Amino acid sequence: MSDITTITEDDLIDSISDALQYISYYHPLDYITALGEAYEAEQGPAAKDAIAQILTNSRMCAEGHRPICQDTGIVNVMFKWGQNCHLDSQRPLQDVVDEGVRRAYNHPENKLRASILADPAFTRRNTRDNTPSVVSVEMVPGNTVEIDVAAKGGGSENKSKFKMMNPSDNIVEWVLEQLPSMGAGWCPPGMLGIGIGGTAEHCMKLAKQSLMDPIDMGQLKARGPQSDIEKLRIDIFDAVNAMGIGAQGLGGLSTVLDVKILDWPCHAAGKPVAMIPNCAATRHAHFTLDGSGPSYLPAPDLDAWPKVNWQPDAAAKRVDLDHLTPEIVNSWEDGDRLLLSGKMLTGRDAAHKRIKEMLDKGEELPVDFRGRAIYYVGPVDPVMGEVVGPAGPTTATRMDVFTETMLDLGLLAMIGKAERGHDAVEVIARYKVAYLMATGGAAYLVSRAIKESKVVAFEDLGMEAIYEFTVQDMPVTVAVDARGNNVHTLAPAKWRKKIAEEGLLEPYLA
């Protein structure tokens, strides 16, 4: 039995906890390099500004050891467990992994956001420590345990797709059909992970697993495809970028930085295909345990970060939220850059649901929304003297069903990320209010604009409580103006046409 490797419980817990802390503030270098190249190549001004914010935020997080995004994800741990390895523990593997998650998310110097809700169909109670994680194990020959740890953001996971295709169906066509319905809530530019084959559940796993591979589309294009799968990756990559969606859906050249594919044999009757996007926060790490102790990932060289230092647009309009009027809101035009100062309320999914339920029961609301702006956000808790932790926007589209109810309460502006649905845009125009967009994936940068923060209602909802933030020069873009002009439909259409007519992607993709 001398060739059995013993993995101690402590080694596994420490390694998982270390990896989760690490990926909360260090982007993978392959992503940062690819995003830096996308920044250089980008011609869409709004998309370029968004990429600059993401890159600047990334460096700030790497230096400050605070999360890249307020959504610090749901933890996925994927084991390739060597068959000669023994876990020295009396607890189930799930419990051991979850102990690592608990420690990482409650780290006193870099507390991460607890986003996991138990009883998802009914009471949706926050478990407060981000457990449980999603664990998968594959037994393989060998004396080591290979571990992929990922913390997957909710916005990108929400846009996952699956189809049991007929054997003759075209995969590229299916991907292109899905992209418009995915909008910008998955925070492009990111990656698409695609699984082909297996069974329904295995196909989804392949898609998720494929996202663990480093970005290498540049190298692949340079050497040319050597298999059908590599050719398919390139075909999908080119076709998706030609859609002009761009960073944050603002119209531009970079929607995806890579497309990954894993396949598995499948039944003759079908062709399962799954697609899972990875957002701009793209948190994942890989390490190996060989019984010699825990794995601690080495800090990356910060000189590898592109030298991009985002600054607010000098032409941005300054807005005093404490004296906001319908006339001021009406004067904004789609695409305007604003710097917001003054007091704003926050609220996201759970708060909106509760407000609606209270109104339906005729109960008095704890907050007066008249003349106010609401920011769709669930911030990270502050540490070490911070006012608030990273606090970037959540996907506004999920709040569409509550928009008319909220506007009836007298709101003048909403701030979030990604597009609003057709009906919500119609309501925004009817009430002559505005939807403003902050950059998803720039949460630490955005939080620097927040000077005071206090919970004003629904404290039991944790990060989903209603806060009042006092902000100074918070950067946003007018995404839907009071006339219903919508950046998220106008800009990608314009860039799709430009890309096709002017061959804009050819030099970049060659």
Ligand SMILES: O=C(O)C[C@H](O)C(=O)O
């Ligand atoms: O939960 C969040 O804060 C954001 C979410 O990941 C989203 O992208 O909508």
